Amino acid sequence: MAEKIYKYVVVGGGIAGVTCAETLSMLCQDDEILLITASPLVKVITNYTQISKTLEDFDVEERPMTSVETTCPNVKVIQKVIVSLNSELCVVTTTDGDEIKYNKICICTGGKPKVISKDNPYVIGIRDTESVKEFQKRLCKARRIIVVGNGGIATELVYEIEGCEVIWAIKDKSITSTFVDPGAAEFFLDKLKEKKDSKTGAPSKRLKYTTDDVPEEQPGSTTMGGALGPDWVRDLSMVGSQQISHKVHVEYSVEVKQIYNTEEFLSSGKVQNVLEGGDGEYIEEKWPVYVEFTNNKVFGADFVVSATGVVPATDPFTKGNQFDIAEDGGFKVNDKMETTVKDVYAAGDVCSASWELAPHWIQMRLWSQARQMGSYAAKCMVASMNGENISMDFCFELFAHVTKFFNYKVILLGNFNVQKRDNGQDYELLLRVTKNVEYVKVVLKEGRLEGAILIGETDLEETFENLILNQTDLTPFKDHLLDPNIDIDDFFD
């Protein structure tokens, strides 16, 4: 019998992989598509709505992997971990020695948390459902934890945790710096100090599956499940062991210098630093772990959460293959989502966009981009198979992200933090702030809109999106752009 060769293979059961497989299934209804996932639960997008040209909203559900076969009958899903790729022979090998042949393959293996002091038992990272369970198990007994990092996970955690003191250690001079500017950070600070009565927002109505509902993971497998995403904190109990509501201390402009266990610390001769740096009231207590920061202050805690970003999970594929790897560790992909190895595509957190990026688009490892890349990669694979040309998807024209921080709606558009700075160009910032209600910042370059940060219910997103895309010269209207008494939609009609 002839050896089976799959025309299309997709690796990864996260948003990028599942979207890629679903799109392939739709485009090639006569072909069998193989989706290989290490995790028994896959991530599926539901309730997708396009809010505007580039802004999108959707829910994400974790479902048993077989659900993809139900909705896409020409997709076969198997739970296996890929350990190597032979790109010459177009074969991937799994932990149990199975060899799978492909014509075209898309790697969507996501990322792993970039955990500081990875082997320290008191330091944990958060990525998937299992790691959150571990976090909750520890939190319910904890009186104080240290959260290191200043991005999405840290921001969501420090806002949600109750009944446990949080020391939030950040490298920067302002909070949430991966997403917002210092002005918006200041706007958020009130919420950080606010006493929380109970969880705000409606509980998620989504179905929840756990790994107990599905077959066991393969023995010996350490591969993680898909990354968590929007709303991951909403249904979770984030309560420690103390009778306190919400107590966060931000330690600014620091990095971790050293981590000690109790014995190491007590014999280190640095006990005095706790008195100087921490709240003196805790000096009598013994903590399981002590963290010394670069400002020489030391804080004791029950455990440390390292929310310090992700490293693309390229490992099993790189050995013996000539992949170009970007500085951030991802597979470099071109404008057709092709890696530098023939017939190998990559999408989602595992890849690094290495085409000439549109002026108002940046890559951030986000749920929406995983979906967009997975879908576009599938289209590129099919176009290549059919010898057709394909133009870049419109979603890569403008960076657009909707999320929620400190219970505010947050919309980020374009070059919102002047991440892409043209040297020699003057950028002008316009601001409109109403304390506890909204924060609006726009970035102008030569009178044209470059980007915007919209916090609160501003209703400005669609107009600003158009202004960035059209590059309208706003010089004559600049003074009215953020005037709350002017209906900006009418202004530009």
Ligand SMILES: Cc1cc2nc3c(=O)[nH]c(=O)nc-3n(C[C@H](O)[C@H](O)[C@H](O)COP(=O)(O)OP(=O)(O)OC[C@H]3O[C@@H](n4cnc5c(N)ncnc54)[C@H](O)[C@@H]3O)c2cc1C
């Ligand atoms: C706590 C948390 C909160 C987040 N919140 C948001 C948010 O609010 N908004 C937002 O936009 N983004 C958010 N993100 C980011 C978002 O979740 C990711 O960008 C996105 O899910 C990445 O999808 P992916 O498919 O590329 O990778 P993943 O979801 O990581 O999926 C990778 C898949 O590959 C599989 N795999 C890995 N290695 C192998 C292998 N060797 N063999 C076979 N299979 C393998 C894994 O099991 C998994 O199924 C959050 C991330 C985290 C961790």
Ligand SMILES: NC(=O)C1=CN([C@@H]2O[C@H](COP(=O)(O)OP(=O)(O)OC[C@H]3O[C@@H](n4cnc5c(N)ncnc54)[C@H](OP(=O)(O)O)[C@@H]3O)[C@@H](O)[C@H]2O)C=CC1
């Ligand atoms: N609502 C949303 O949109 C959310 C999105 N996410 C996404 O999930 C992924 C994982 O989240 P997260 O881990 O928070 O990653 P992020 O990339 O959002 O943030 C990581 C943070 O850790 C800092 N950092 C990196 N290394 C160190 C270090 N050694 N010591 C101290 N700080 C360090 C980074 O600073 P620097 O940048 O200076 O290196 C950055 O502030 C990200 O892709 C994120 O975008 C997560 C939660 C919510």
